[in-house]
Amino acid sequence: MEHHEGAGGRSTPRSPGRTSNTNTPTEGDAPTETLSHAASKRKRLQERHQARKRGRTPPSVFPRRNRSRSPNGAAPRDDRRSRSPIQPRSPSPDAPRQRKRPGGGARQGIADRETLRRRQEERERAEQEDAMRNSQQRGVTDVVRQHYNAVPERGREWRKTESKIKGLRTFNNWVKSTLIQKFSPDESFAARFDDAKEWADDSQGPPPADDSRLLVLDLGCGKGGDLGKWQLAPQTVDLYVGLDPANVSIDQARGRYDEMRSGRRNPRGRRPPPIFHAEFYPKDCFGEYLGDIGIVQQVGIDPNVGPGGSIMASRFGGGGFDVVTSMFAIHYAFETEEKTRQMLRNVAGSLKKGGRFIGVCPNSDVISTRVAAYHKQRKEGEATKPAEPEAPEDGEVEEVARAEWGNDIYRVRFPGATPEDGVFRPPFGWKYSYFMKEAVEEVPEYVVPWEAFRALTEDYNLELQYRKPFLDIWEDEKNHPELGPLSERMGVRDRVTGALNMTEEEKDAVSEFSSSFIALTLRTNKLGFYHAFCFYKV
Numbered sequence: 001m002e003h004h005e006g007a008g009g010r011s012t013p014r015s016p017g018r019t020s021n022t023n024t025p026t027e028g029d030a031p032t033e034t035l036s037h038a039a040s041k042r043k044r045l046q047e048r049h050q051a052r053k054r055g056r057t058p059p060s061v062f063p064r065r066n067r068s069r070s071p072n073g074a075a076p077r078d079d080r081r082s083r084s085p086i087q088p089r090s091p092s093p094d095a096p097r098q099r100k101r102p103g104g105g106a107r108q109g110i111a112d113r114e115t116l117r118r119r120q121e122e123r124e125r126a127e128q129e130d131a132m133r134n135s136q137q138r139g140v141t142d143v144v145r146q147h148y149n150a151v152p153e154r155g156r157e158w159r160k161t162e163s164k165i166k167g168l169r170t171f172n173n174w175v176k177s178t179l180i181q182k183f184s185p186d187e188s189f190a191a192r193f194d195d196a197k198e199w200a201d202d203s204q205g206p207p208p209a210d211d212s213r214l215l216v217l218d219l220g221c222g223k224g225g226d227l228g229k230w231q232l233a234p235q236t237v238d239l240y241v242g243l244d245p246a247n248v249s250i251d252q253a254r255g256r257y258d259e260m261r262s263g264r265r266n267p268r269g270r271r272p273p274p275i276f277h278a279e280f281y282p283k284d285c286f287g288e289y290l291g292d293i294g295i296v297q298q299v300g301i302d303p304n305v306g307p308g309g310s311i312m313a314s315r316f317g318g319g320g321f322d323v324v325t326s327m328f329a330i331h332y333a334f335e336t337e338e339k340t341r342q343m344l345r346n347v348a349g350s351l352k353k354g355g356r357f358i359g360v361c362p363n364s365d366v367i368s369t370r371v372a373a374y375h376k377q378r379k380e381g382e383a384t385k386p387a388e389p390e391a392p393e394d395g396e397v398e399e400v401a402r403a404e405w406g407n408d409i410y411r412v413r414f415p416g417a418t419p420e421d422g423v424f425r426p427p428f429g430w431k432y433s434y435f436m437k438e439a440v441e442e443v444p445e446y447v448v449p450w451e452a453f454r455a456l457t458e459d460y461n462l463e464l465q466y467r468k469p470f471l472d473i474w475e476d477e478k479n480h481p482e483l484g485p486l487s488e489r490m491g492v493r494d495r496v497t498g499a500l501n502m503t504e505e506e507k508d509a510v511s512e513f514s515s516s517f518i519a520l521t522l523r524t525n526k527l528g529f530y531h532a533f534c535f536y537k538v
């Protein structure tokens with residue numbers, strides 16, 4: 001789904017960011033000279049800290065990383081092969097033929113051969129299963145990657161005028177801007193910001209400028225639609241690292257950044273506002289560890305987070321990023337527990353203490369309510385139908401009740417059975433396809449059962465600070481002194497009437513308040529298909 005476009009309009013005076021170009025950097029490029037003084041200092045501390053850490057745990061990050069490279073935690077296949085005790089050996093043609101020993105020895109040989117053959121078969125079966133599992137995992141990632149690579153980049157003008165879902169796009173963009181405005185600043189910056197009013201009353205001039213700048217990591221950055229929002233973050237961004245498995249999207253994101261930096265995206269040749277240093281790499285952020293990306297390693301990523309990580313590591317370790325963000329993407333991780341944990345390892349490993357993990361994803365409360373209502377309605381329908389023979393006859397396949405809902409603009413469809421009570425247990429692998437006009441065409445996504453997710457995050461020292469459905473965010477923030485006017489400048493609402501600029505179908509997709517049979521429940525609970533969250537690394 002596309003949720004692009006810069007927040008637009010707001011101009012906050014800020015100190016200039018560094019703007020060195022990366023063009024098409026390669027992994028491991030050293031951007032040190034492009035980072036600010038604060039970041040270099042942080043980096044120096046990081047290096048010092050890592051040196052201390054290395055003192056405690058002798059193996060360097062590199063061999064540790066190599067060992068854990070496989071997404072499913074298995075040892076690299078080559079390693080296993082090289083350790084195999086039964087490599088078939090073909091005798092050298094020049095070697096004298098050995099004579100078989102007579103009697104028991106020969107029988108022993110036959111028994112050994114039998115054991116070896118069995119072991120060989122077992123090994124081949126295990127390898128086949130391994131390959132199958134890997135290819136299935138790759139399969140989903142490939143489908144998602146191919147899909148997003150194929151979504152055309154249609155340009156800002158088209159998105160603002162022609163698009164059938166322009167209301168939805170701008171609304172989603174406003175929610176993302178709101179989240180960035182509210183949660184990207186660190187505590188000391190936010191405190192200073194809060195104090196400013198009191199301080200202004202005393203008329204002693206503005207508070208001293210904060211020179212600590214943000215280092216931001218975006219997992220699933222897509223075509224770079226949020227770059228403009230980060231440029232307008234209250235606390236200046238120093239570095240933005242964008243990762244996404246869709247390589248075409250990554251190229252487009254880099255192109256967009258280059259245009260912003262050069263001012264080509266600016267209307268009427270106005271001087272561009274200063275922009276941070278940014279780097280973009282293709283990467284599966286949920287199936288793989290991020291520590292092999294040079295810039296991520298340089299800023300700092302701790303491989304020891306999560307269950308099993310040492311107390312020393314959790315007290316002194318930690319990453320170097322202030323903010324990790326993942327907008328409309330973490331639902332791809334919920335295919336398996338392994339991927340979900342890898343995603344959390346990457347998030348928590350890259351965040352420093354006090355760092356924020358902010359994002360948006362489909363709200364499982366809505367999905368559960370929808371699925372339960374679907375089954376209830378289906379059963380009521382069945383109860384009024386004439387009775388059918390109890391068991392299916394020979395060769396007859398019992399039909400699975402497939403939950404689905406939506407309208408012309410969006411559609412959610414479960415390909416398999418769903419729980420009648422709407423509670424997704426176990427919490428992984430609940431695949432559904434999501435269709436969104438112009439944006440997402442039947443891409444497999446996975447339910448993110450919220451409570452299970454929240455429980456898992458605790459294993460990674462991530463503490464939930466905020467979680468809100470989109471519509472509640474709108475209700476809470478639409479009259480905010482900055483976010484309210486921002487919504488008007490972005491075209492989220494009508495300047496005169498104040499009503500949301502959306503068709504009924506778009507509203508249905510975002511809030512579901514006009515949907516048919518569970519309309520009342522949803523309206524009362526103010527649910528929306530998406531919700532936003534912020535976790536703090538403690």
Ligand SMILES: C[S@@+](CC[C@H](N)C(=O)[O-])C[C@H]1O[C@@H](n2cnc3c(N)ncnc32)[C@H](O)[C@@H]1O
Binds near residue numbers: 220246287
């Ligand atoms: C709906 S788009 C959102 C893009 C962007 N965050 C935004 O808000 O405009 C979802 C993105 O998630 C990305 N994605 C899917 N699987 C991923 C994975 N394993 N790791 C990182 N990103 C992934 C897709 O390639 C796609 O760019």
